[in-house]
Amino acid sequence: MERGKKECKRPIDISHKKQAQTNPRHNQTVVFKNGVQIIGGYSIVGQKEGGGPLKSTFSKIMEDEYFGEKTHEAAEQKMFEYAIRGAIKSAGLERGDVDMMFSGDLLNQITSSSFAARSFDMMFIGIYGACSTMALTLGIASCLVEAGFIKNAVVSAGSHFATAERQYRTPLELGNQKPPNAQWTVTGVGASVLTSSTSPSASIHPRVTSVTFGKVCDWGVKDVNNMGAAMAPSAAHTLIAHFRDTNTKPEDYCHIFTGDLGKLGENICRDLLANANYPVDANYTDCGRLIYGKSQNQYQGGSGCGCSAVCLNGFILNKLRKGEYKKILFVGTGALLSPVASFQGNTVPGISHCVCIES
Amino acid sequence: MERGKKECKRPIDISHKKQAQTNPRHNQTVVFKNGVQIIGGYSIVGQKEGGGPLKSTFSKIMEDEYFGEKTHEAAEQKMFEYAIRGAIKSAGLERGDVDMMFSGDLLNQITSSSFAARSFDMMFIGIYGACSTMALTLGIASCLVEAGFIKNAVVSAGSHFATAERQYRTPLELGNQKPPNAQWTVTGVGASVLTSSTSPSASIHPRVTSVTFGKVCDWGVKDVNNMGAAMAPSAAHTLIAHFRDTNTKPEDYCHIFTGDLGKLGENICRDLLANANYPVDANYTDCGRLIYGKSQNQYQGGSGCGCSAVCLNGFILNKLRKGEYKKILFVGTGALLSPVASFQGNTVPGISHCVCIES
Numbered sequence A, B: 001m002e003r004g005k006k007e008c009k010r011p012i013d014i015s016h017k018k019q020a021q022t023n024p025r026h027n028q029t030v031v032f033k034n035g036v037q038i039i040g041g042y043s044i045v046g047q048k049e050g051g052g053p054l055k056s057t058f059s060k061i062m063e064d065e066y067f068g069e070k071t072h073e074a075a076e077q078k079m080f081e082y083a084i085r086g087a088i089k090s091a092g093l094e095r096g097d098v099d100m101m102f103s104g105d106l107l108n109q110i111t112s113s114s115f116a117a118r119s120f121d122m123m124f125i126g127i128y129g130a131c132s133t134m135a136l137t138l139g140i141a142s143c144l145v146e147a148g149f150i151k152n153a154v155v156s157a158g159s160h161f162a163t164a165e166r167q168y169r170t171p172l173e174l175g176n177q178k179p180p181n182a183q184w185t186v187t188g189v190g191a192s193v194l195t196s197s198t199s200p201s202a203s204i205h206p207r208v209t210s211v212t213f214g215k216v217c218d219w220g221v222k223d224v225n226n227m228g229a230a231m232a233p234s235a236a237h238t239l240i241a242h243f244r245d246t247n248t249k250p251e252d253y254c255h256i257f258t259g260d261l262g263k264l265g266e267n268i269c270r271d272l273l274a275n276a277n278y279p280v281d282a283n284y285t286d287c288g289r290l291i292y293g294k295s296q297n298q299y300q301g302g303s304g305c306g307c308s309a310v311c312l313n314g315f316i317l318n319k320l321r322k323g324e325y326k327k328i329l330f331v332g333t334g335a336l337l338s339p340v341a342s343f344q345g346n347t348v349p350g351i352s353h354c355v356c357i358e359s
Helices: A072-090 A108-119 A130-146 A161-168 A227-246 A262-275 A305-322 A339-343 B072-090 B108-119 B130-146 B161-168 B227-246 B262-275 B305-322 B339-343
Strands: A029-045 A100-105 A123-126 A152-159 A188-196 A207-212 A255-258 A284-286 A327-335 A350-358 B029-045 B100-105 B123-126 B152-159 B188-196 B207-212 B255-258 B284-286 B327-335 B350-358
Touching: A029 A072, A029 A130, A029 A227, A029 A305, A072 A100, A072 A108, A072 A152, A072 A161, A072 A188, A100 A108, A100 A130, A108 A123, A108 B108, A108 B339, A123 A130, A123 B130, A130 A152, A130 A188, A130 A207, A130 A305, A130 A327, A130 A350, A130 B123, A130 B130, A152 A161, A152 A305, A188 A305, A207 A227, A227 A262, A227 A327, A227 A350, A255 A262, A255 A305, A262 A284, A305 A327, A305 A350, A339 B108, B029 B072, B029 B130, B029 B227, B029 B305, B072 B100, B072 B108, B072 B152, B072 B161, B072 B188, B100 B108, B100 B130, B108 B123, B123 B130, B130 B152, B130 B188, B130 B207, B130 B305, B130 B327, B130 B350, B152 B161, B152 B305, B188 B305, B207 B227, B227 B262, B227 B327, B227 B350, B255 B262, B255 B305, B262 B284, B305 B327, B305 B350
Parallel strands: A100 A123, A100 A152, A255 A284, A255 A327, B100 B123, B100 B152, B255 B284, B255 B327
Antiparallel strands: A029 A188, A029 A207, A152 A188, A207 A350, A327 A350, B029 B188, B029 B207, B152 B188, B207 B350, B327 B350
C-alpha cells in the first residue's frame, strides 16, 4: 500500500450509536445584538503548510520549523508572539490598545500561549479546548466584547507538529510510521483582533454574530490515531444545536467549515448531519482536508489548534473581507486526548464550538 | 532541622526588582451593574485537608484518596462530578437547569474537568489558569451571566496531591523529600453555581460584583519548589490594579484572600503591597496558609487549584452567607509551571485573577 494514499472510509459503524442529540431545554447559542468585528488577523505557518494549496493566503511562512530558536517549544512560543503582533498591526492598532488576550494551544499547561503573554501588557485568559481552541477563544472573547466589558481583544491558537508529536505520541527521533487514519498536526498560529461594533469602522469588517458553545461528546473511540472519528460526533452535535437554536438550515450559509476532522471525520460528520435532516453538500469543508495538497500525502489531512486558526486567519477571513462569503459557520473541533488518560484505558471525548461570521 | 518546621522568610531579594506596575491605560476591572449571585457551593477534600483546621467547613471528606477508583486520576475526575452535582443540589436546582460548565484543573489537557463534563448535559468551557483557575472560571462565568448570555452556570476547579506530584515533580513511589520552600498540593475540588441577579432570590445570596483579570508576571523564579515566590508578584500586581481601578484601599474589604501563595508567598505579597502604598494587615490571609494546621507540617502550606476552590466553597462562602463578611476579595494565584518548560531552562511566570464578592 502506498504510504498515506489509502483513504479509509467510515471504518467505525455508527449506525447502532445513538444519534447526536441535543437537550431541547438548553439554548446553546448566544446571538449578538450588535455583533463583534474582526478587525485584524494574522497567520504564520511552517514550510509544509506553506507548500500546500493555501500558500498564498498565509501572512508568513517560516523558513524552518525552529524559527531561529533552539527548541521546537521555543519556536511555537515565538510563533504566538509573532502572530499576535502581526494581528494587532494588521488591525491598525498598537499593543497598548488591546485590553485582553485569549489564547490556548496543545502543549501541557498551554505554555506557548502563557509564555508568549509575557511579551504583551494585556490581561491574559488561558483557554483549553484542544483543537477547538480558535473557535472557543473567538466565542468567549466575542461575548466579553459584545457585552461591553472590554473594548479590544486579541484571540489566538496554534500548534507545532514536532512539539505535539513528542507530547501526544512519540518523539520524531523514533521515526514511527503513522497508520492510515492518522492526521498531521499543523505547524501554525493564527490570531485575530476583535473590537466592538460601536467603533467607527463598523461596517467594513467581518462580524461575529452568534456563537454556539458545545457539549462534550464521547462515542467511545480509543484509537489515538483516529481523531476524526473521535471529534466528528461533537461537530455534528454543535452544528445541529446551532441550526435548531437559530432556526436555520445548512443552505442558509455560504460555507460551513469544521476545524480539523480530516477526510474521514468529515465523512462521518456529513453522515451524522444527513441522518439528523441537516444534509450538507458542497457548502461544507473541513479545514484539515484543505490545508495540504494531494501530493503531500498527509494521511487524513491536517489537525491541531493551528489548522483551523491559520485557515480562519488566512483564506476564510480573506473571502469574508472581499464579500465572496456573506455568512459562514466556523466550527472548532477538539479531541480531549491525553496520553495519561489513554494509557489508563480511557476513551477520547470530543468537543466543538461554532462561531457564525458575517461580512 | 525538624522536617518542614523551618519557615524561610524572603529568601529572594526583591528590592532591586522593579515594582509590580500596571499600565494606567488599561482598566483591568469589570464592574457589574447587577452582580452575579452565588446560589450554591460544594467542596470535597481528602483526609489530610479534612484533618486540618477548616474540617467543619467542607461539604464532604473522602475516606481515602482513591475515592473508590483504581487510579488517582479517576478519583480526581470523580471528585469533580461529585462537587458539581453537590453544588447544583445545594442551589436547589436540577442538572438540566444549568446551561454551562466552566472548569479547569492541573492535569495535562485538563482531563479531570473535561472527562467529568461527560456526565453533565451542559455546554463546557475548558479554562487553564493553573492554580488561579477557581477565580478565573468564576470571573469569566460571571461576565457571561451578568451580560445575560446564560442564566445559570456552574464553575469548578480542583487538584489531587498524587496526580499533581506525579505530573509536575516525581511520582510518590520515589519517596522524594520536599525542600522547605515547597507547598503541598491540596486534594480537593470546589464548585459554585451562579445565577443572574434578576432571579427572585436576589437579595439573600453572596454576589460577585467585580472581577479584575490579571496579566502574566515573570520575575525570573526558576525553582519549581518555590511557587510562592513565583506567584506573589502577580497577586500583588492584580490587587494593585483592583484598588486603582475601583478607587479602593485594602481596608475597604472585610478580608482579602489569595489562593495558594503559602506562608513565604504571603510574606512577599505583603511586602510588595506595602511598597506600593497598599499595606495589608490582619485583613489579608492566604488560603494555602489556612488549610493545614501547624502540626500537619505541610511546609509553606497548601497549593493547587483545589486549595482556593475548597476554601471559597467552604468557610469563605459560609461567612459571606452569615453576613460575617460584607465584602471580600478572592484572588486566585497561578504558577504557569510546566515540567517541559522547566527542563528547558525556563522561568515560572505567575498570573492572578481577583473577584470581589459581597454579601
